[in-house]
Amino acid sequence: xxxxxxxxxxxxxxxxxxxxxxxxxxxxxxxxxxxxxxxxxxxxxxxxxxxxxxxxxxxxxxxxxxxxxxxxxxxxxxxxxxxxxxxxxxxxxxxxxxxxxxxxxxxxxxxxxxxxxxxxxxxxxxxxxxxxxxxxxxxxxxxxxxxxxxxxxxxxxxxxxxxxxxxxxxxxxxxxxxxxxxxxxxxxxxxxxxxxxxxxxxxxxxxxxxxxxxxxxxxxxxxxxxxxxxxxxxxxxxxxxxxxxxxxxxxxxxxxxxxxxxxxxxxxxxxxxxxxxxxxxxxxxxxxxxxxxxxxxxxxxxxxxxxxxxxxxxxxxxxxxxxxxxxxxxxxxxxxxxxxxxxxxxxxxxxxxxxxxxxxxxxxxxxxxxxxxxxxxxxxxxxxxxxxxxxxxxxxxxxxxxxxxxxxxxxxxxxxxxxxxxxxxxxxxxxxxxxxxxxxxxxxxxxxxxxxxxxxxxxxxxxxxxxxxxxxxxxxxxxxxxxxxxxxxxxxxxxxxxxxxxxxxxxxxxxxxxxxxxxxxxxxxxxxxxxxxxxxxxxxxxxxxxxxxxxxxxxxxxxxxxxxxxxxxxxxxxxxxxxxxxxxxxxxxxxx
Amino acid sequence: xxxxxxxxxxxxxxxxxxxxxxxxxxxxxxxxxxxxxxxxxxxxxxxxxxxxxxxxxxxxxxxxxxxxxxxxxxxxxxxxxxxxxxxxxxxxxxxxxxx
Numbered sequence: 001x002x003x004x005x006x007x008x009x010x011x012x013x014x015x016x017x018x019x020x021x022x023x024x025x026x027x028x029x030x031x032x033x034x035x036x037x038x039x040x041x042x043x044x045x046x047x048x049x050x051x052x053x054x055x056x057x058x059x060x061x062x063x064x065x066x067x068x069x070x071x072x073x074x075x076x077x078x079x080x081x082x083x084x085x086x087x088x089x090x091x092x093x094x095x096x097x098x099x100x101x102x103x104x105x106x107x108x109x110x111x112x113x114x115x116x117x118x119x120x121x122x123x124x125x126x127x128x129x130x131x132x133x134x135x136x137x138x139x140x141x142x143x144x145x146x147x148x149x150x151x152x153x154x155x156x157x158x159x160x161x162x163x164x165x166x167x168x169x170x171x172x173x174x175x176x177x178x179x180x181x182x183x184x185x186x187x188x189x190x191x192x193x194x195x196x197x198x199x200x201x202x203x204x205x206x207x208x209x210x211x212x213x214x215x216x217x218x219x220x221x222x223x224x225x226x227x228x229x230x231x232x233x234x235x236x237x238x239x240x241x242x243x244x245x246x247x248x249x250x251x252x253x254x255x256x257x258x259x260x261x262x263x264x265x266x267x268x269x270x271x272x273x274x275x276x277x278x279x280x281x282x283x284x285x286x287x288x289x290x291x292x293x294x295x296x297x298x299x300x301x302x303x304x305x306x307x308x309x310x311x312x313x314x315x316x317x318x319x320x321x322x323x324x325x326x327x328x329x330x331x332x333x334x335x336x337x338x339x340x341x342x343x344x345x346x347x348x349x350x351x352x353x354x355x356x357x358x359x360x361x362x363x364x365x366x367x368x369x370x371x372x373x374x375x376x377x378x379x380x381x382x383x384x385x386x387x388x389x390x391x392x393x394x395x396x397x398x399x400x401x402x403x404x405x406x407x408x409x410x411x412x413x414x415x416x417x418x419x420x421x422x423x424x425x426x427x428x429x430x431x432x433x434x435x436x437x438x439x440x441x442x443x444x445x446x447x448x449x450x451x452x453x454x455x456x457x458x459x460x461x462x463x464x465x466x467x468x469x470x471x472x473x474x475x476x477x478x479x480x481x482x483x484x485x486x487x488x489x490x491x492x493x494x495x496x497x498x499x500x501x502x503x504x505x506x507x508x509x510x511x512x513x514x515x516x517x518x519x520x521x522x523x524x525x526x527x528x529x530x531x532x533x534x535x536x537x538x539x540x541x542x543x544x545x546x547x548x549x550x551x552x553x554x555x556x557x558x559x560x561x562x563x564x565x566x567x568x569x570x571x572x573x574x575x576x577x578x579x580x581x582x583x584x585x586x587x588x589x590x591x592x
Numbered sequence: 593x594x595x596x597x598x599x600x601x602x603x604x605x606x607x608x609x610x611x612x613x614x615x616x617x618x619x620x621x622x623x624x625x626x627x628x629x630x631x632x633x634x635x636x637x638x639x640x641x642x643x644x645x646x647x648x649x650x651x652x653x654x655x656x657x658x659x660x661x662x663x664x665x666x667x668x669x670x671x672x673x674x675x676x677x678x679x680x681x682x683x684x685x686x687x688x689x690x691x
Contacts, residue, residue: 021654146676256656263660264667274690336599372635380636384645385652392653454630463623467649470620471615475657484668494674 004042006052008066008114009076010124012039013083013107017100029091032099036083036106041327043076050116057119060176064116067178071445075113075235076201078303079106082310085426089314090220091418092321101134102224109228113235116576117176118193119238120164123164125170125200129155135225139218151213153204154199162196164197165189167505170357181245194241200275201233204253208490210260210276215269215326219317222269226313227306230276234283234302243290248379251285254278255386262393263479264486266328267404268316272309275352275394278386279364280306285383286367289374292446299444304359304433308351311426312398315345318415319402325410328481333407340541341415344402344423351430353395353465354387359430361461362437362452369450386470395465401481472559539581620646 016035023031051066083106093099108131111124127150136148168189170176181190202210208282214225236537243249262271279301286298318341319334335342347358355359364387371380414420433440441448472479540561547557567573573581602608622642641647678683 143676154593259656260660260663263657264659264664282644308631333604335603336601339600375635377636381648384648385656388649388653389656392656407601407604456630459626459630460632463627463645464649466616466620466623468653469654470616471650471657473616475654478657478661482668483671485671485673486664487667487669487673 003021005045005047006066007042008052008111009039009043009046009080010107010111012042013103013110015101017107020065020099020103021096023096028096028099029087031535032087032090033084036080036087038082040077041082041100043073043080048073060119060170061117063120063176064178065111065120066114067116068114068315069445070443071239071295072113074299074303074443074445075231076110077443078306079110079113079228079231081429082306085422086220086223086227086310086314088425089317089419089422091414093218093220094248095138096400098135098218098220099140101131101138102220104575105131105135105224106228109232112232115178116296118169118178120161121178122163122166124323125157125196128232129159129175132225132229135221136213136217138221141216144216144218147213147216150493152207153493154159156198158194158199158206161192161199161566165192165194165196168192175573178240180240180242183245186244190355192474197233197236197241198250200229201237201280202230202254203250203284205489206253207277208488209266211270211273211488212490214273215267216278218443219321223310223313223317224307226276227271230280231283231302231306234280234287234298237284237287238295240300242287246273247288248285248376249288251281251283251288252379252382252386254284255382256283256389257281259386259389259393261449261486261488263397265482266481268326268328268331268398269313269318271328271398272312272316273394275312275390275398276309276522278390278394279309281351281386282364282367282383285379286370286441289370289376291374291378293372293373293380293450294367294370296441296444296446296448297363297370297450300363300366300437300448301442304351304363304430307429307433308348308359311344311348311423311430312352312394314419314423314426315341315348315401316398318419319412321419322412322415324412325481328405329400330408331402331410332405333402333403334410334412335409336407338403338414340420341423343404344427346399347430349395349399352390352433354461355391355395355465356453356458356461357431357434359433359437359440360510362434363440365452365457365461366448384464388464391465391468392472393443396469397479400472488531514524533565536565539564539568539577 004522013035016031020032034588038534046066048068048070050064051068053062053064055064083102087099090099090102103294105128108124108127112121112128133148133152133155134482136144136151138144141232166176166189168187172187172189174189175252181193183209199206199209214222217225237247258276258281262274262278265271265274283298283301286294286301307377316326319331319338322338323334325331340462351358351360354364368380368383368387371383415423437452441450542559543564544557547560552560624646627643632640638644
């Protein structure tokens with residue numbers, strides 16, 4: 001038992017990734033669903049405290065591969081639960097490569113969650129970046145390849161920030177232990193670590209990788225990706241940067257940014273991607289508030305968010321799977337043939353909007369209450385506003401434009417059975433955690449004294465939501481979708497990259513062209529001409545006065561010139577001329 | 593007699609849409625009136641205003657839509673703006689199942 005308690009949960013999934021390649025067909029699919037469930041059970045039985053330690057880099061202290069407490073366990077539970085549902089959803093996928101990448105990705109996310117030191121964290125952090133890139137590449141389209149390239153470049157940048165921060169912290173006498181950083185004693189190293197974490201949290205300015213890459217992933221890829229990278233970032237912020245005030249404002253900015261962009265977007269999965277930024281904003285804000293209630297609220301929210309966000313990505317994925325379309329301008333009227341997908345998608349949409357009786361109502365509102373308890377007026381207003389905005393873009397806009405709106409004549413079949421089962425299980429959890437939140441509150445890092453179901457809270461929440469719904473339908477003509485994309489901060493490196501390329505093209509190839517014109521085509525040609533014709537012309541110039549004195553006619557002189565040229569070409573001269581030229585050369589050398 | 597094969601299209605009917613509008617207005621009305629019967633504990637002062645949450649929801653969402661609309665003028669571009677290939681992927685090809 002002691003050996004089992006020392007096995008990091010990530011190792012189970014890494015081993016599973018290898019086994020997946022060896023299995024085939026239904027056996028593989030069953031194994032893929034069973035593995036996360038086994039890992040879930042393993043996490044449940046892990047004793048709290050520090051586990052496996054190895055000496056990886058001598059001089060830096062022991063690396064702690066397994067550190068178990070309530071915070072890491074809560075994230076471990078939801079990561080494995082979601083993996084089981086997502087892999088059940090992915091029952092139809094025939095290629096093993098996507099599953100292998102997904103298992104390494106989920107495994108390394110668990111590796112981060114249970115890491116007790118910064119080196120273990122960093123290694124798993126980078127493994128997440130690389131394996132998730134392969135999840136995106138699995139879509140196997142040109143657009144996915146381009147998006148995956150940009151995605152990995154941004155994450156390499158974030159990873160290097162993190163590495164630089166770790167090196168600076170350790171070199172200044174800090175330990176490699178992964179614990180909380182003190183805001184009052186922050187130095188450049190800790191700020192760089194925070195920067196690395198914020199890249200993965202999709203903070204404003206560095207968020208475009210998410211909305212750029214996730215919608216280009218495959219149907220299953222989108223479901224899997226939606227859960228781990230950003231929530232791992234939330235976990236590390238909760239653990240090590242809680243109480244850092246700038247995070248409150250960064251979180252607030254994320255909530256509003258996500259809504260505005262989701263309102264502008266036409267692609268249904270890109271709407272959901274921006275909605276992730278909005279939701280993670282609540283959690284980042286909670287990390288900034290940093291009180292026990294805020295940390296527990298963010299953990300509860302992350303738990304429920306992963307469930308309903310996966311559910312929304314699944315319903316969008318089922319639509320994409322059946323229709324091959326993801327633009328709102330090409331979708332509509334699907335309620336007629338995909339009623340179950342609509343039902344489950346709507347449950348996810350209601351849960352993300354924190355409608356009473358759903359999990360969003362019992363989790364997200366804890367964060368808002370935490371802001372209220374700390375008397376943070378402006379963050380509280382922004383979070384309330386963002387709650388209303390979520391209903392606007394994810395709660396109504398997504399189901400309305402995909403399943404209702406205009407009938408585009410699409411009559412796809414209902415989603416496959418396993419997809420429906422996966423969506424059904426997550427829908428059940430959305431409602432169960434909304435009605436019986438105690439099961440969730442019991443696993444939170446700190447005891448929560450919070451009562452979501454008070455008459456006052458119910459009424460005010462319904463006021464907020466119903467009037468936001470009213471605004472949606474009153475302003476519907478302004479929300480009409482157009483077949484367009486929206487510029488995000490990826491513009492800087494996408495257009496910047498193109499600009500850099502074309503500038504290099506113009507400058508370097510311009511220099512090349514000028515060099516060719518002046519040196520190769522110009523000077524070399526002239527030198528060659530001179531070497532070829534120069535001696536003949538010089539000789540002709542010298543001999544012409546002698547020919548004139550000798551009384552040669554024009555025709556004779558012309559013939560003599562031709563003869564000299566011909567002799568020059570062939571390199572044959574009468575001995576007298578050769579001797580004469582030799583004397584001339586010696587004279588030139590002598591005088592100069 | 594109703595055609596058994598006729599698809600469910602209740603939401604497309606103008607009468608249904610009219611009914612849903614009524615439901616929305618009435619629900620909004622109920623939430624406004626319900627505040628008269630509850631006892632609230634405002635933290636900041638302004639949240640104690642009558643129907644603060646209704647006003648916040650309405651004004652906030654309207655402001656966000658108008659902001660999005662205004663930003664859209666500057667931020668929206670055609671789909672081929674970045675000049676990337678846009679292949680129309682048949683649904684069976686998604687996840688590489690076709691190959």
